[in-house]
Every structure is written in C-alpha cells, then in structure tokens.
Amino acid sequence: MSLLEVRDLRVAFPARGFRAAPNEVLHGVSLDVAAGETLGLVGESGSGKTTIGRAVLGLVRASGGSIRFDGEDITTVSGAARRKLSKDIQVVFQDPYTSLNPAMTIGDILAEPLIVQGATGRDARAQVRTLLDQVGLPSDAIERLPREFSGGQRQRVAIARALAPRPRLIVCDEPVSALDLSTQARVLDLFVEIQRATGVAYLFVSHDLTVVRHISHRVAVLYRGDMVETGPAAKVTSDPDDPYTRKLLLAAPVADPRRQQERRLARRALMDAERTA
C-alpha cells in the first residue's frame, strides 16, 4: 500500500467576478508515493504542480477526487484532525526568505512544531540541537535571526523545521530553485542523506528536470493540470514516451557546449517535425 494515494484530484479556484465559472487548475490527477520514496513532480508554470502539494498539505481545498494518507482519507480533513496530520506530513517551501518568520530566532522557529506536538521546553531545546546538527548548521544558530543567514542556510533551517516532528512525508515545493548553483547541489545532497537516514518520503515539486532526476525514484510530468507521463526517473527523464516530456527534456540547456549543440539540433528537428505534422 502506498503512503500517499491521490486519486482523480481536481482543484478549482473561484474566478473573479459575480457568477463567473470557477477556474479549474487540476483536472483529475492521480499519483502514489510509497514510504521512503521520492516522487518528482515536473511541470512548467501553470501546470498545477504546486497546487497538488498544497492540496496534500490542506492549504487548498480539493473540488473533487480523493487524497489518502496511510490508508485514511484526508481530502477534507480540517481543524484538529488536520493538525494531528502535521506530525506525519511536512513541507519545505521554495523561498527561504519568506518561509521563516523574520522576528523569531532559529531556536524558536524549530522548537515551535515540537512544542505544539507536546514536547516540554527543555526537550524541545535538546531536539533543536540534534536537528541543526542533522542539517549541518552550527548549534550557535539557535540564538540568531533568519536574516543573519544566507539563502542556502535558511533553506537548511526550513528543512530542519520540516524534520522536527519526524514526518513520514515531506512536500518539497521547489526547495532549491531560489538557491545559487553550488548551494543547490549541497542542499539536494542533504535531502538525499536525510531520506536515507530517516526513511521519509518526498513529494518533490520542481520545474527543473535535472534537479528532479537527481533526487527522484519516480517522476510524474504535468502539463496544464493533467498528468502526461509517469514512471521510473531514469526512463522519464532520459527516454520519455510523451511528446511534451520530450520537448521539455530537449529545451533544458545542458552545461556542455558540444552536447548542447546536439541537443539544440535535436530540438529544432522535433519542432520542425511537429510543424509539418
């Protein structure tokens, strides 16, 4: 049985204006995430990839379909029951600058979810040290404010906060796209390391196929609210069946002038073929 089971998920946002038809951004998406596994969700802007993550977290309401976690239906769970789920499902957001409260010290930010789960102040403090260690930050970070840290370090804090209640699933919403190249690689490695150590599952949302390929066991590709392809990471990101996935793959420039030239020619050939077809 999968840890997370999304079936025919639909999400619609109310349109502006009186009696305007709601704007559906997900048209029935199904996916599974097994325990300890990473499912990469790839798509361009407007594909609905972020919305899936937010629906799983209960931050947007599904207008149809179901979301099951560990066999239980959590599609419409709210209030106290949703808060209970926070022990199992956590999140790391894209922007490490706005996802940490600028007025709270790192120690308070990390202790908060622990105290909510019922830890005493002293316990929480001790666990915060372990968490900081786990994400490779020095323990004197406890007394500091988020603005004293670089983007990569803040993202480590956000990861530590997600790890605090020992969740079984973390929704990662473009967690490395705001980071510099060299930082990006290290943060991704941290994600992999943590998964090995704790067995947590990731629903990893990104627009970058290279990033997704690096961290995912399986990959799902979204296009305008529909899933166009899903399968093992190696297959989907190297030899995709779907024409859109192929286009996406060829459009990403590879950091090697010779291979990029080949790729560019391949992409142009595909575009020409598409045009004549």
Place this chain on the structure above:
Amino acid sequence: MTLPNDPTTRTVRVPGTEAIATATRSSRTPVWKKLLRDPQAVITISLLVIIVLLGLLTPFLTSHGPNQTDLNAINAPVGTPGFLLGADESGRDIFARLLHSINTAVIAALLGTSVALVVGVLGGLVGGYFGRITQSATEWIFSLIMTFPGVLLLIILMPVTRGDYRPTMLIFGVLLAPGIYRIVRNLVLGVKNELYVDAARVSGLGNLRILGRHVLFVVRGPIIIAAAFLAGTSIGVQSGLAFLGVGSIEIPSFGAMIASGFRNLYIAPTQFLWPSLLLGVITASLVLLGNSLRDAFEGAKPKAARIGAAPSTERTAGADEAVDARNLVEIRNLAIAYPQASGGIAEVVRGVDLKINRGEVVGLVGESGSGKSQTAFATLGVLPNEAIITSGSIVFDGQELVGLSEARMRTLRGREIAYIPQEPMSNLDPSYRVGVQLVEGVRSSSSMSKAEAKDLVLSLLARVGIADPQRTFDSYPHEISGGMAQRALIAGAVASRPKLLIADEPTTALDVTVQAEILDLLRDLQAELDMAVLLVTHNFGVVADVCDRIAVMQNGSIVEAGTTLEIFDHPQHPYTQMLLGSILEEESVRADAPPAAVEGDTK
C-alpha cells in the same frame, strides 16, 4: 545506459561548508536601545514620566483637595503662601488642581486607548485572518462605527454616562477603534499569505496560536505607535468636553481649568496659562514620542534609488593604446563602490577587465552578489546615483563612457547599446499598450514618423516570432504572457540595429521551453544583425548554448575568462572548477532504492 552511482558522493568535489563562517551577527538592536539613542524619545519619555509621577505623588505634594475652596484666596496671585501657582475664581489651589488633573488625564488616556486597542486589534485580527463572511461582517460593523459623529455622540450620551468622564472615555475608545482596526486588518491580510504562516499551519499550529505568535508580532510595532497618538487624542477629547462644560464639574481636569482661566483671562491671565501649558506639553510629548517610536520600529525611510545621471568618478588616466578594429567594448580596471551607512565605501566590483569584439557573444557568469549585473549596468550607464566608479574606463566603439554626459549616454543607449531585462513584465508600463511603448522607444532614438515607426515595430514583432503582431501591438502588458513580453522587448531592443545588446538574465524568469525559444531567437538575431551580446547569467546551460566567450565573476572580480570551450574543458581557477563541479550532471539519475522499500517488495 550507464547510471553513475550514488549521487551524494559526487559533491566531494564541492569544497567545505557553505559560507557558514560568513553568517555575520548583524546589528540586532532592540527597540528600547534605539529609543535611548534618540534624544527626542529620551526627552519626551522623561517629561511624561515626570508628569505621571507628579500625578501619582499628589497626596504628598499638596494638602489641598481639588475642589477645596478658600474664599480668602480667590484669584490669589502666583506665589501666595500655600498657593504656589495662585488660586482660581473660586479660591481653589491651582497647583493642587493641576496635579489632580494629571491623574484625570492619565485615566482618560488609559481608558480610551485600551478600549480602542482591544476592540480594534481583535476586530482587525478576526476581520483579516478568517474567511470572507467574517471579513465583510467586521468591515461592516467598523464602517458603521466610523459614521458616528464622535464628540457629538459623547455629548448626547451624557445622561447615560451621568457626566462621569470614565464611561465617556470607554465609549470614545470604541469610536477610536476603527482606526486601529484598519491598521491591523491590512497588516494581517498581508501577513496571512506569507509562507511562514503556511509553514506554521503545516506545523500543526491552531489559528489562535498562529494569530498570537506570528501575526500579532508583525502588528505589534504599528499598534504601539498608534497607541501613543491615541493617548494624546483621548486626553484632548476629555479636556475638550470638560472645557465645554459637559460632564461633572466636580472632576478636576485641564479642560475645566482652562475654561475657568478663560473666564478670568483679564483678571488673572496666568490662571489660563498653567493648565494650557501642561496639557500642551503632554499631548506634544505623546505625538513626538509616537514619531520616535515609528522611527525605532520601522527604521529610517529608505532613500529612493534614482537611476540616471552619470555617477561621480575619480578617473585614472588611461593610456591610449592602438585600437583593435575588431574590438567593440573594452572595460579596463573597472571598480564600482557604494557608500556605506557607517561612512566609507564598499567596493562591489574591482579591477574588472573585459573585452567584447564586434559580433561576439560574451557570457558574464557568476553567483548572486558577484557583481556581474553591476558591471553590465555600468556599461549601460544606468548605475544607481549613489554608485561611484572609483577607477577604470569603459571604451565603447572608440568612445570613453565613464564620465560621459547623461544626454550623450542616452543617445548611445537608444541607438547603439540596447538592453533586455530579467523581468520583461516589470519593464513594460501596465497602463499603456505594448505597441505604443515600442513605437515611443523607436521614435526617441530615430527621426521616424509615427506611421513609419509603427510599420517597423509590426515587422519586428513578426520577426521575433509573434504569430499575430497586430494583436500583440494592441494588447496591454497583462494580456500577454511572459515569453511574449520578452519577445516584444527584444523587438524593441533590436529596432535600431544596435552594435551591442546587453541581456541581464533574459530567460531566468521564463519557463524552460520558452527559454529555449528565446535563446534561439537571440542567436538568430545576433547573427543576422552581427551584433555583440553581453549576456549576464548564472546558468551554465544558457552559456553553453549561446556564448562564444565566458568571463567568470566572483566577489566583484573576474577570476577567469576564455572561450566557452576552453572554460568548459579546462577550467583553471578553483572557483570555476567548483561552479562547474556543482552542476547537476545530466546522467546522474538517482539509483538507490527507496530506503523503506528495501526489505519488502523488489520490483
């Protein structure tokens, strides 16, 4: 296909800790310390403390009651024994009445302000945080309160309050609440969508806790500031009512004292002076304190960064060397600095040398803060005003750009140097049609008529791959996509057939499929117009795709430059090696099985 094994082992090449040592302990001055450094705050707080203390110590400072009359002392002058400041028309000790009035004013301020704060903050939190129906309901209630004519209502309600100023101030607090409500609600609406509030929700925090810990904290500053002003207003209104004679005459109050002094103005003018003076000092102190609080909480207002005029320079005389005919841009020993708040200047670019040949695409690569955009902006002549070019020269097509007048620079920018930005949308004015903006740009750099310019723009829009040029021409920026907007800006940039195109992360904000199309377009246009391109980017894939040569920047200096193939094949500088090493390799697919699945099913 070969799957390079474990992706984590790969980063051994990436050196050490990620600038953890650089996490500086930035200035984190508590608000009260900032206040102590502000003379205005220190003086006003001291005055207010002294006045409140005087009020509290009344029983020890005077033996006269506020309404105790002494018929022998009617209109006694200042300095009469036992009557320090004299006595009023009824023979009451003015000094004693002043002290008692302080207490009245303090109680009025406390009551009015706290009711306004409690009602306003609660209303604002509820109205801002919860759903639509709650929001409109609170909005409606507070709008209703605002329609009440404040002071008039207080006078009408006198029979209900029985002339006591305390219930009057409670009611007045409610009337003041909408101001606080507005402030709080707007702040809450802003904070509500912050990611850290979402994160708190996911962490399992209940609404009350989120409101208390995350939301209330943000509104704390503005509320404290507003409270100082509210206190002043409350005292003012209480005194005003007393001056009008509304309410009990038993209660000592500045208003009542001023009224009495006013009646006696020609007999004993000082009677009018004392209460007015003290009331003035209190309200002025509160208002000034409010201003100091605002500075302390919100910091000094940021200076508007005006862009334009050539930055001031201290130039080093550059020896004229033989000019290479192929050379279009030569930047030599360029250094750019910004003045610091602490005095002194901080260099963000130092000793940069860069050559761009005609018709060549040069990539300026680096991570955030490397100075790559600053170098490009200096070449465009659009550095912010406070920037100082401390040394160096930029020669464009035989002409020195550093120190060039803004007028000359402007003609160059329009015709020979063009620019495409990172965020196409923010470079289009949302209130004008796309076509109008492009035509205006074309006409400012040439002597074309409107019709000619329009034809040119339409043909260019078609050239940059826009399927229906007329429709895009007639669209407003919000009606077209980001990729379309970037195409339109490229059309505008190449309209004058520039010799140099400066592109600052031109595809970073775009989807990867759109990015590929824009890069194709740039490459084609570059070949067609034989223009040189300076491409600022952090993306090595983009560099590999379009650049002939690369310069790598780190901390304001160029650490390595060479042809694209040289740099990719044989990077010399450790930083370049580190950057190239951090690129996620195309083939490195994750190969290890999910940890939890290892023992169980093997698919």
